[in-house]
Amino acid sequence: MPSDARLLLLDKNQVEALLQPADVLDAVREAFVLHSQGEGRVFPLVREPLATGGVFGIKSGDVQSQGLLGFKAAGFWPANRALGGEPHQATILLIDPATGRPQCVIDGNAVTTMRTxxxxxxxxxxxxxxxxxxxxxxxxxxxxxxxxxxxxxxxxxxxxxxxxxxxxxxxxxxxxxxxxxxxxxxxxxxxxxxxxxxxxxxxxxxxxxxxxxxxxxxxxxxxxxxxxxxxxxxxxxxxxxxxxxxxxxxxxxxxxxxxxxxxxxxxxxxxxxxxxxxxxxxxxxxxxxxxxxxLALQDLTVARLLHQRAAAAQAGTSVHWPW
The missing domain is CATH 3.40.50.720 (NAD(P)-binding Rossmann-like Domain)
Structure with missing residues (x-):
């Protein structure tokens, strides 16, 4: 089994440095068109209340023709305000559809904000x-x-x-x-x-x-x-x-x-x-x-853009992730 696999991590500051509004606009437009054409799939939504008073959700989907697969785990935790933190929290994971292996973990807060x-x-x-x-x-x-x-x-x-x-x-x-x-x-x-x-x-x-x-x-x-x-x-x-x-x-x-x-x-x-x-x-x-x-597809097209840019710029943190 491959032992040299890597997993790329992009934190909040790295995401914000890589995001450009015009490129996000193009990625969101692409997501809507893929959805309309049936090339991009949106899987059943998870959105559930928590005993802590928060709400947890998962939005997932894929574009089979582009090898794009992943999900965003996100929600709303109102108690974060008392801690001086942002109540909306989101994390995006891109997955290799051929093997199921994770490719990139991305802080999803700025992605969610800008794609919306x-x-x-x-x-x-x-x-x-x-x-x-x-x-x-x-x-x-x-x-x-x-x-x-x-x-x-x-x-x-x-x-x-x-x-x-x-x-x-x-x-x-x-x-x-x-x-x-x-x-x-x-x-x-x-x-x-x-x-x-x-x-x-x-x-x-x-x-x-x-x-x-x-x-x-x-x-x-x-x-x-x-x-x-x-x-x-x-x-x-x-x-x-x-x-x-x-x-x-x-x-x-x-x-x-x-x-x-x-x-x-x-x-x-x-x-x-x-x-x-x-x-x-x-x-x-x-x-x-x-x-x-x-749409999950909005998160995924923007996440793919970030993954590609980070790889080209050698940004983010690459960790050993053997399997």
Missing amino acids: GAAGGLGLQLLARQDSRRLCLFGTGVQARIQLTFALALLPSLKHVRYVTVTDQPDAGFERAFGERCDISHATDRNAAVAASDVVITATPGGGALFDLQAVQAGTHLNCVGADTRGKRELPDGLLARTRLFVDDRDQARQIGETQWAPDTPCTEIGDLLSGKAQVDRHASDITVFDMTG
Whole structure:
């Protein structure tokens, strides 16, 4: 049996040094197209509550034609905040499909953050009105920041941002981070902010409806990030019935996304738009929703990119892993 096998380890700092937003965007686009074409498979999702108060999940899949196989073990541990740590934790493992041997272990936090931001940006490019100028953002955390970063980069018509915080208090640091890229201010009336916006992004823990049904006006596009577990939601009852609904994966969205609350709502997978299987044909008065639950294939295409870059740059830690 081979005794010279190696396993590459990429920690948080190494991952962040290797990640580039434009390359992640390309990798996420590829993941959606592979999913649409049936070349990339998404295996049954694991997402379970823990006695500690956390949530643990596994997203896995493969692309047989590319020799790509692996999974991300991830979840949410709210008690980490009291320890000064990030509550979202994720680890990605790439596996050789020919032998089952591990190839690369990757800190998945930055991967999850950026690939989700890239997916949101693609959703805006495909679904939002291209003359959209006003955005309402719920949340100011890690995911809210990356969603806004990609939104401003990929939908340049956006000029005015109103944000809503869980405390209903302004966040000076958040405003400083984006103040040079847009007109940004705290919204004291969330319904009014939604009603005045062309784009709404919800990036919260998904504890309940964030605004009233009547606040959403004709022509609005919504990117919904926070519903990623059974029981989570950010949208009010009755909204999906008024919208044209787009998802990353139909079955997964019905299981853990906003679509779980209206599972019979007709929907289109966003990969089908990118592959040409479906068309948007958006009317100015349409309300569109992108229900984002996150695909294993997104993690795997980005992880493969990182593995290749690390190998070329001789980055990371290579350890002896005989078998």
